[in-house]
Amino acid sequence: MSELIIDGKPLAFVEGQTVAAALVAAGRVSWRTTRVGHRPRGVFCGIGVCFDCLVAIDGVGGQRACLIPAREGMTVTTEESTDE
């Protein structure tokens, strides 16, 4: 198993998994909230269309977790950790 770093903590993944798949496999199904009402958001479409699963990867924001393959040592930051 390889590991990436999400919000400062290690997360194990299987080679070939996307970032979103790794998160869901670890039991985490939401990592963003809506601006109004703070309703939970995670993978909705899973194919890059809905932009619900956005994360920052290695400092670049607005990345779709469902499209980006997980890589050893990559740094993922969720909006939940950066939001006011």
Next chain:
Amino acid sequence: MTSKVVVVGAGVVGAACAFHAASAGLDVTVVDRGAVGAGTTSRGEGNVLLSDKEPGPELDLARLSRALWEEAGEELGSDSIELEAKGGLVVASTAEGLTALRGFALRQATAGVRTEPVEHVRDIEPHLAPGLPGGIHYPQDAQVQPVLAAAAMLHAAVARGARFHTGEIAAAVMGRGDRLTGVRTVAGDVLPADAVVNAAGTWGGEVGRRLGASIEVLPRRGFVLVTEPLPRMVRHKVYSADYVANVASSDAGLETSCVVEGTRGGTILIGASRERVGFDTTMNPAVVARLAAQACRLFPFLRGIHLIRTYRGFRPYCPDHLPVIGPDPRAPGVIHACGHEGAGIGLAPATGALVTAHLLGRSWRGADPAAHTGLLPDRFFTSGGTSK
């Protein structure tokens, strides 16, 4: 005095007509060939603007409508229709442009619009490009989610006894002597009525023809771009001063002048193009590229932001760019309420109130037929009822 009315069209204008007419105690039936807001209502941005209108009949209606949106918000729940008095900011890109904009704003102010000159536009909209010479803040400009608003008004109308038939297409009017007795549908059903409202938006020309009251309503295609969801970066409806000139233009070619605003979902909407291409729904990447480039010039941070989709729709306009609202002099019982171009969302409540006033034969919720004669269909016809 009318008691039974059929409204053709379940867009935001038809819904507002039904809402006001049912509130006035009239017996209302709404028919639409499709779903609520399936036409132009769902293809715009939800503009409730005073800022883009010059003094005249449209601004008079817009001022009333702004007040009636506030009332509708109180009644239906501002949150549920996403009614937000965010204000508009019109920015000039050159010193000459700013002089023209200030002159325009001065004329609007004398017509009752609140205008506030802004010297440093980045004080109120921090992510704008540096170096813009100034602008005008219009605190009354607002935003509403058009489909939610149409559905909420229709729902309230139904709660007051109105009926809504989806999938039903108006075919013709029936009458006896000089009196309307009903509307026949394509399926052959007859809906008894003594008045019918043509609220078919861009398709108002065709519906008018079926009702024996043809009018000229033409489509102008407009694109809207949608970005990925972001934290709050754009606070007002921000647009370039060129927008006003384009709205008033009849040019057949492509015109773009960007309007940028944030939504409650976090996405940023970028409008607005205008093209006269008939009912052609084809994607046009050149329009998307131009709108995006203009938006990036206003808000440089957008260069690093993804577009996630675009949509487009047809803005219904009459040859003189004013909506047509009122009884048709050639066809007893037929009332038009269409041709609002890009302002239909903003003008919907006042249109509904004005139509209701025409139906009642007296003022309704501040809408006095005698105060809005400039919008009557009569302007297109000579006294004999023939086309000018």
